[in-house]
Amino acid sequence: MQAAVFNGPRDIGIANVPDRHIVEPTDAVVRVVLACVCGSDLWYYRGQSPHAAGDLIGHEFIGVVEQTGPAVQTLTEGDFVVAPFAFSCGVCPNCEAGFQTACLHGGFFGGDGLGGQAEKVRVPLAEGTLVKVPGTNHSDEVLRSLLTLSDVMGTGHHAIVSASAKPGDTVVVVGDGAVGLCAVLAAKRLGAGRIIALSRNPARQAVAREFGATDIVPGRGDEAIEAVLELTGGIGADATAECVGSNDSVATALRIARAGSMVGFVGVPHDVELSIGRLFGRNVGIKGGAAPVRAYIPALMDDVLAGYINPGRVFDFETNLNGVAEAFAAMDERRAIKSLLRVSSIA
């Protein structure tokens, strides 16, 4: 089968690798229909975080179950499924509490031979991990939106949930990548009264508005903080979503947050120094992390299938598996918000 591989910084290739197959009795093999490139893939792409050379990559995919291990009861060949970016057993205390990214038996796609940017993926703990999609006759728009449930839509939602956003709240979203835009959509879906998106990019501003942003703040750092304070009568945001993971973005989020409020952070942190003094002085809390998107897929899928949300709008570049290098480059150069890979047809 063909699969995207990481050869080294800014060098993504396609390799012929052995077909994935059942290893553990709880495995399934999924034939990938759609996959995509994540903002977090850019860290190793840019050489800013390690990744084994020659290893498979990609952790977002939807597809069709092709094989199941003997212990898999609830899935069968032909099922159309969404895979979250982490696999999880579904029954340990952490999974039961809804934090499947901390599953006692789980792990993450995107390495160790478990690459989602590939024709097929071996899915460990398939019953706990995969979520079956009702029906197969979905529009391309719906398929694109279902793909976002693998990561970015669930992650944006996690930022808003972790920020303890309540209906009517003024929510600020720091970061205009696909996750930040999905956080805007999640805030809207959960009833935010006002949604302020920080973005300097016209294309992203447009998606943010479409997703429900009521105000756009084009500045960064002090400028953005001042603008948000002005928009909120000097008080700050009721709930703040940090969707970048840089030291500057976290610092901005902490200063935008009103006293006593929460910052939900989902950007994978890189060289972030967290000022506990700033947290202490204003009673600002921070929570988030690797989103347990598995917990969120069912409810978000209902809303996608009902046409109530359309997070697939974040894909503004598409190609096939052979074009994966260009898919990375488009995001690296910020020509694309998020790159879609068409791998096979659903039927």
Place this chain on the structure above:
Amino acid sequence: MQAAVFNGPRDIGIANVPDRHIVEPTDAVVRVVLACVCGSDLWYYRGQSPHAAGDLIGHEFIGVVEQTGPAVQTLTEGDFVVAPFAFSCGVCPNCEAGFQTACLHGGFFGGDGLGGQAEKVRVPLAEGTLVKVPGTNHSDEVLRSLLTLSDVMGTGHHAIVSASAKPGDTVVVVGDGAVGLCAVLAAKRLGAGRIIALSRNPARQAVAREFGATDIVPGRGDEAIEAVLELTGGIGADATAECVGSNDSVATALRIARAGSMVGFVGVPHDVELSIGRLFGRNVGIKGGAAPVRAYIPALMDDVLAGYINPGRVFDFETNLNGVAEAFAAMDERRAIKSLLRVSSIA
């Protein structure tokens, strides 16, 4: 009047200073009945944080209103009141949201001539700040408990609230000072199913058990973490209260917390490096800070007056204002959990 003053590290004296008087129309002057020494007072006492030499000290007191400014309508001479350690207007957006320590017009007792370890205190923003106690004929036990509402009981409660503790939860309290012990009591009051207190001191262990601790872990650091994990089936605490403020205690709290749970932190942080990577990886959140005890006084006072909670049990050393130096020394040398100062009689 007489007042405790900070002369320099480990040098607390008593000075004759001019009687406090009304400065702003929103002020009141309170004659102090009981005051006390806070664990946070030990930071400047030990030279570990700055404090102006010659300035008044102390931020916890209950007393009787002696004078009110012309703008004060809801308080009158003779009212018996509890003062929170911070003064606040009560009407700005931060006060209305219950975060009076972030009051847009407020500040803190314990310096700038506003010392609670004194015969009298000028209380700015008196209407927003002071809480009137019904009746004056209270037992000494009740008075001592009312005094804890100035800070430690409300602060311990804030740790538990910030940790999002729910009825039935397993709560771990890091720190066996007065605040930690009050956090145990607050956890019990809010319905925790199991309360694990970290303490190596037999006298403090006894108070912890009296306040509701079901388990005592005498270790620290790795030893304590292992013990808590063993007690919780390897999962960790549902809610964790950090009541020390040191780098080690915060690190311990973050590791004790189960995936997806909150650490409520109320220990004033000193040289704490917060690992955002650790927060991210396990979805552990942190929230807390300078407790808005003003928000908590009414409900906690009801329970004190009803005899349902007895946080005054944390006082195990007492003297009068002239003995304030010894009151500090007893806490510094860990001979006392918390030192009470009897300043005047209520009548």
